[in-house]
Amino acid sequence: MSAHMPSDRSFQLLEVVPSRMENSPAVARRNWPDETKARIVEEALAPDVNVSAVARRYGMSPSQLFGWRRKAIAKGQVERREEPGEEAGASGGVIEIGIAGATVRVGPMVSEDHLRRVLRAVRSA
Template sequence: MIISGDDPASKGAQRFEVFTGAGKRRDWPPEVKASIVAECYSGRESVSAVARRHGLDPSQVYAWRRDLRKRLEAEGVVLPLVEPEAVAFVPAVIEPSAVPDPAPTRRPRRRRRTAAAAVELEIDGVAVKIGRDADAGVISAVIEALRATR
């Protein structure tokens, strides 16, 4: 039983969404699909990067690849398996220099710590720390501002 005034339709809109864009599904011509799928097989970019550049979801591009593969296999064309390139290390060759570099004469730089505050004020429970490089005008302005808040 619905009591009038309790159903969602009588309360009015509770949430409002605005959708922008074409508002319909895009229809991709077969030539465009084939070029996008070919970009994925070029090996220069990942499927996700290609899809992102064309405003597509990667799953859509994977579906197009699967459909193309099935269509070609139905026609008797067997696609070669593309195996990812094996990761290999590049050998490093270190040649000794003719003159060895002298040991550094400089001392290593120390990390600079933050300087402690030069002035620490607490007025009515409000604590303020003022750095060493603050001028007298800034310090007096802070003190006056703290006094004015009381």
């Protein structure tokens, strides 16, 4: 009629975690809209930003945001922004470069890699 009770009157506590059980339903993944992803990645690419803090603000894992950034940069969807170096000067002036009949104006926020690409394009045109 009733289950056998151990003589020392002890019991065992069993914890069941549904996500760990076989055949348990998969936890639903969040589906981030592309516009939201782009906005979060853009925010995470700003100079002097703490990517982990941005991730926490949106309730996501920092590794997920670092992955989104890496993929967006690799696909060419965004470009890594860099602080101007000390050699850029405190004045924040614009540099003009005359090459192949064209004038290229460069501000202090332009990265060296980007400037190289622009100058190569102007030379080859």
